[in-house]
Amino acid sequence: MSHRQVLEALSGLLLGMFVSMIANTVVSTSMPTIVHDINGTQSDYTWVITAALLATTVSTPIWGKLADLMNRKLLMQLSLIIFVASSAIAGFSTSPEMLITMRVFQGLGGGGMAALSQIIMADIISPRDRGKYMGLFGAVMAVGTVGGPLLGGVIADHMGGFTPDGMGWRWNFFVSVPFAIAALILLQKTLHLPKLEKRKVSIDYIGIVLLGSGVSLLLIWVSMAGSSKTSSFAWASPQTAWMTSVAAVLLIAFVFVELKVKEPLIDMHLFQNRTFTLSVVASISVGLAMFGSSVYLSQYMIMARGATATMAGIMTIPMMAGLLVISTVVGGAITRTGKWKSYVVIGSVLLTGSLFALGTIHYDTNYWLVAIYMFIMGAGVGMVMQNLVLVVQNAVNPREMGVASSAVTFFRSLGGTIGVSWLGAMLANKIPSLLGDKEWELKSAMGELAKTDPSALAAFTKEYQSGQLPTPASMPEIIRPIFEWVYGDGIAHVFLLAAPLAIVTLVAVIFLPNLPLSNQTRTERAESEKEAALAAATVVADAGAEQQVLEGTQAEPAPSGAGDTTTGGRHGQRD
Template identity: 60%
Template structure:
């Protein structure tokens, strides 16, 4: 007789799944490596982006879209991957998403202009959407919510390692070799991840059922979200905020999103089941995830610009200077995960984290180009600590609050709204920064013009580049111009942090009002078995129906195995 889940829990050294810690870790090896690859390939270029965009003759809008393209594709594809995970082989989907990601990364290394780079970043985002959704879903397959806290800490540590190591490696490669090699570095890690997933990841088999994919929902969601984000990025530069073009883009986006909502109510397998918003935990987690996305992605993008354009750091130095934020995320997420697993309590930790998120963003909104770096480091650490206590645990509590059948789409839904928050945040904050830097430089045009004129012939190319809106290589500028540029970018970056800070109030309110549900001790598979047993027990005729079905199956099998007579009295069976 097969061992029941409760029996498995009584044996020493076993988790609630009946797996030892070693077996769980073996199963997670490829998963962690895949996650590390996706983070590394994304962060390795973060400190190099000012150099890359400058080398490809891009402007602030191009800089924003190099980041936004990946986030947008990740946002749109995450719920699609999550839905596929409920319908198809998760291991195969993981490997496919990883393959898409790294091939796009490799091609991006050959970019000749920002358009080609942005296109490849879209494909990177498609793969990243799969990795983002599937890693969380697979975790629910093999680890119970109560135990998941300590493993979430491990995921947080891998995330921080990739986030810290990526900028350092990327900065070193950019300064020592060439920025193009940043896009090739993930290839050997990706090959290893695909191999490890194949060898070590063993998942419960999905029950066979008819697959139905919501193609209309996919198209409408993609069109609506993309149109809004493209409008935010281009309005104010390519056309006016209030104009016929804006009306067409916003109107089209609204029509597409309304159509998406209508379709989701009607189809049998919706991408984002709107009925899930009846679940209070899910709804509040969506609100918190949007705010967390703005904080996580917005700060990581613009902190790199602050370090290089406001403090004159090169790519390697920029990576080193962002370590305090990632150290906060790494250390505190690991500690928080261990505490949640040990005590089974999550709410106090997440409320504390959301307050730290608000505090860190507000303090970063007060910095200038010459602020004492010890203070800047402290502010970054506080923000990282807050994100580490909230971000991964939002997925954990949602998985704990929904039914087993909804875990895949719920997990990807939270990741979707976090990415959506990040995408909107980077787009809006990027547009605000482009406007702010233009205003600041405009107000100092006389001072800047005099400094450039004093350079003689050397200043002509610089003047033309600044007039075109191109991002300058600050550390190579003459001191007279450099101080003006640094102070201008320093004030502009601080401005967008201050704008983002109030959004963190949403995280605090959402976490405070979440139901304080106890964390379960069963995996997704065990919950399905328990729910099935409970349903059978509540139906007085269930046992009789099962016996009748079993008797019919046995009779049919016996009849099929009996030799058929074929004589003149008994007709032959066809």
């Protein structure tokens, strides 16, 4: 494909990705407000995030497998429809349960868009050339990830007059619908992919059930266990024993099924490829560290620094800026030089260092210092995350590219889902402990408030005792600093827990084989390998035919009177 044809083909894909980005990021800064308004708790806040990640995690390998068997363009359009329809319905949520359910469907569609966008790129752009097109994806991601939270904050703060209940955040879920319609039309008109080789489709339904059940049960356990008043049971309890045991049995059964089934959801033989295995390890740990900690940045801005939803969007821009700027620059450098490993290693070092740095912040830490830490974190993620998919696509058989690409995305999402659930549980357990440290100050402040503003004390006490996720910005001024201190130190604790996990990423990428990047697209590689296999078969066939001729010649009876001299003459002529 020419440069112009590639740009035309990418236009619908880019708009589809923009829809996905804007629909996700536009609600990120207002999520604490949303959960508060629908009477949710800290546990609900974690599950609102986890539900989408869980569905994305489970569905990603399914979409990837379907991409190897069916029309990838149709699958992309279907995933976009599921994603946006569920986003629109989520805007009518009146309870945490309804919102969590719609977030599950968002995750199903998002899993398809995440996996298919990488696979489709491999169809039309070679690994070596992909870097120069990352600027386009960087621009789209810049608008989506930087503009989304800012737009979401403005909508949440100023669109209340356009909804009957005054909750302006509802429009955050509706804003992506017109973009989605445009993306569907553009995808239909501009995206023309090479036809897949026709083969019998076989869906691994048993694998889907085992994987979904095992991962879901594991994450439900992580979310519900703990020692706080919001936990359903203790870490060491009968519930923990049976949930982890059943999850382990289901996941082990999944591995055995995948080894036997004709069309596996995740081909276990891929783990014989060193590049694939190390990329999976790195993806799990980068998902744990990156998703599990960055999710709580907006909560830190709102809960610990008293920011509005709009300001939280502005205050988290440095992390997105680091991700977008550095990923675009590094992508161009990889295209020019063909060298990728040094960037991935440096990115892992930056990610690890930034998480340790964010583990030292407090509610009153200078914002510019926090911004520098966020920028470094974004830069590290930008240098690692997409390049792990790139090196795997470069190292595996073209026929397995869909499964391999989605597997890396799956394990990254799995790491992120476990990270959000686990770190959310750690935060939910840490908050009561930190509040206990401030118990005397809180009682003293409430005593003062009882004298000056009894009605404000009554409103605060009612919300506090209900277990709802509090919003310090709306608290009485005398009580607010206590909760800001608690959430500041609690969220810093989350970053500190995530930091060692990033070290695993660093170790894994150090040992990645430094393979040169191919100059061929997926289709071109498949054709080249088919031609090479055909040529090899022809050589083998010719060699076999020659061997048969030689054996037939040697088997001929010697003419009368011929002796060793004649035989020697024949050998001499043949040589």
